[in-house]
Amino acid sequence: MNKILFRKGVIIGIILLFIGASITPLTLGIKKINITKKTISTRGIIQGLIDNASDGDTIYIPSGIYYENISINKSISLIGEDKNTTIIDGGENGTVVYVLVYWVNISGFTIRNSGYGQWPEESVGLCYVGSPYCSIKDCIIENNFYGILFIGYGGCNYNLIQNNIIKDNGIGICFAHAYHSFNLVCNNIIYTNDIGIIIQSCNYNEIFSNNILSNTEKGIILGSCICGGYNNKVYHNNLIFNGDENGQAQNEDFDNFWDDGYPSGGNFWSDYTGVDNFSGPNQTIPGSDGIGDVPYEIPSSYIDEEDTYPLMEVLYGDFPPIADFNWTPYLPGPEDEIFFNASESYDYDGSITQYEWDWDNDGVFDESNTIPTTTHTFLEAGYYQIILRVQNNNFEYDTKTATIHVNTPPEALTITGITSGKPNITYDFTFNAIDPDGDNVRYIIDWGDNNIDTTGFNPSGADVIVSHSWSETGSYEGSVYAEDEYEAKGNETIFTITIKKSKSIQNPILNWLQSHPNLFPIIKQILNLIITQ
Template sequence: MKKMVSGVILTLFLTSILTSAFNIQSVRSTWAGTVYIHADGSIDPPDAPMITYDNVTYTLTDNITSVGDGIIVKRDNIVIYGAGYTLTGTKEHFYKGIYLSGRMNVTIQNINIQNFFYGIGLAYSSNNSITENNLSANYIYGGVRLDGSCNNSIVGNFFINNGLYVEDSYWNVVEDNTVNGKPLVYLEGASDTSVMEAGQVILVSCNSIKVENLSLLNTIDGVQIRNTNTTTISGNNITNNGKGARLYYSSNNNITRNNITNNDGEGIRLYSSLNYNGISRNNIANNWEGIAIRHASNHNSISGNNVINNGWGIDLYYSSNNRFYHNNFINNTQQVFIPTPGYTNTWDNGYPSGGNYWNNYTGTDANGDGIGDSPHVIDENNVDNYPLMGQLSSFNTTLGYSVDVISNSTIEHFECFKSNSTIVMHVSNMTANQTVGFCRVTIPHELIAPPYNITVNNAPVEYNTILENENLSIIYFTYEHSQIEIIIVPEHSLTMLLLMLSIITVIVTTLKRKRNLRFSR
């Protein structure tokens, strides 16, 4: 019996030792460090999990974890074959998965690369091939970064929660890649086309491209355009990216009606992009910076945007002669950041059109025109002379005209009926203790011609005419606050209604008299 017990104990002991040995082998299966492929073809350090028999093809034999760079390539005319192994970083600043500087004719194939500053970096390198790799969560400059690198091929790669970043790089072939399961759309030298589906969009030296109605999520840049003109970026949801939309050295582009939110860096960046880029009617919220305008990005128009809850609402750096108006700046940590003083921009559209709404503006409106009586000063060269007293909302109508409403109320519903020339708004108080509301409404005459009749909860109210010309009217009225319905109709509509009621009354009365006379006979 004792021998049997001893045998069982010995068996368990040996099993424990063997299990521990296998566990130790499992722990040691990932090699840690940086691998160098030197110009003479040698691999450093010698125990790195990489093998070559001809100093041409270098094959990984195990996974690599690195607290610095992963693989540094100093040799041309080679193939780095990953064999499906994984190269993992620690997301420390500036470290690269695989880095080529000044290299030619290097192929990188079938490697999983994750958690680096960027996965594969090419600096001033040409005629290289990056193919069939899995690149994930390389969080700053993406899965692949091209910097001053031309005539390279990036084909058949899978980008997960990162993408491609291109800087001063041209004549590259980028095909059959996906970002989060959707096509990586890279166009160079293209004109007059539309992007139909994409996980990321990159345009280089293009003209007249339409990027519309896409969902661009969890990539490095939702949209990146360089040396590209007359392009429209409209109606897209660009969220949870490294950056939202970035324009470099580009002119006459239009970024409008996009939802650009929760990006780690800028919602929109203009860099050396001048002459009539328009940024309008976007919702730009919860980004590190709302709109960054940098390095001689001059003569651009920024209007009608909601810039809300960003770190910096606007970041202006060495840029001037831009015009900002009809934007709502709300609860940004700093509404406008200008680290380079002396550059003058315009912050309104004149009177009575007005400037911007600033939720930290403390001025008053004694004359009741919806515009503050004192300027909003950003610095001595940047002043909003006509700050708005309420948020501006712009509503499209079926006829293609917009109705702009400036109000200190919450506009819950808006409709414009052309059939009977009527505007209907449902509004409520914006804060619990608000007792008086106002609306300043800009009405195109093609929709409703003046004069107007205005009712609030069916009671008529008076209005002031701020401006009336051949094209439009700007009117202003106030009301006591609660949940209310506002109706605006042409004055003749009410007159015609009363006239019709009078005619109907006369007809009915006459018929009754004739009927009574007949019965009396």
């Protein structure tokens, strides 16, 4: 009964979605804009067009970079010229695109660089708030905390997420805690997010025909609570290299479907270790059928779930390359030679033939190699966005962007304090170092008597007073260095303190002055003459 209801709901949703999409341009006006400037830094251009549109309008946006956060409160179609070159950039501030109404169709954009706050208004690439009958197609969603988020207790139902590239987000797609139902997630490439897809306490959604690769924590999570979360269906996806030894997916819902029955089958799992010697609904008939003989187990805290019919081979052909790189030293200084290594880039069903590097984030690749390693030097301190682009043997591309901090360590520090003193008397020492980048600084002090002090961080150039005493006579060689908040260390400074036998001073006032020599420098000199004679 549940399966019949599931399929009926999905079919009705698809029919309504396409009826709405087909009626709108026929019955209502179409607005088309013409912007010739290819890189657009002025905020508010797209929002202004939306504000002047009417329900049912179609707005075409030409290639360019649009730095703005937009809110869609009308049933419109928003179409970009090319998903690779028509970019809505949130500038790491807030949610990039809000959808607040029914029947909004978005296609042909890169939507990137949301903020990274706790709440949806701070951290989403594309946020739907109680918005049913919408579609998001042929877009790139990247570098957001949430890539696509559905929220609102009114329910985001009968939406279509299709043919998108969703990468490098915290969570790729999230149906948040509410009754979002009868949504389709299909034919997307979802990779290098922390989590690929989360559906929390939602019902009757389908996830099928997606490539879900290299998501750090999990490829798919189906979650639930007392509100529900059941009859979601996951099938015909390729799940490759997601998560860790605890599995690529997780099921916390009450009852879901992780396959499409026999003989249609379930999903391809790169970590499946079963064999294919039998066939049939119960996998008891001799002979292979492309389906594993034992189920793929889906970890769960509540109800054990499984893909009963895991596929032995990947589906629908070609996979894109996956770009990734690292560098050493991780925190270089100006003029340091930095070693960049892209050998963790891969292509699951092909090979990477070219590695290109853009060192200054100007869109022009400065270096091209057939090997994954190279070196580069930055002459000045600062933050630099590095872009790696890899190409596979089918001329498909992927890019990876990372920010490297070139950091100048603190300059030589100064020490003010005694050079000789007496046992068991506490002395004040003043340390001061300037960090060229203005970073906060702390001091790591080895007093030469097996005692080491580490101060807290203080502003660059601020005096920091630290007190110490020695219990035995002798000559102590100490050392100190300044370290900024990014762990860049300045040069070590060596100092020597000679502790001599005390000459008895009975006067309590003189004893107090001797223990606080920096308060009265002239008196300190007099006391040193008295006690060293």
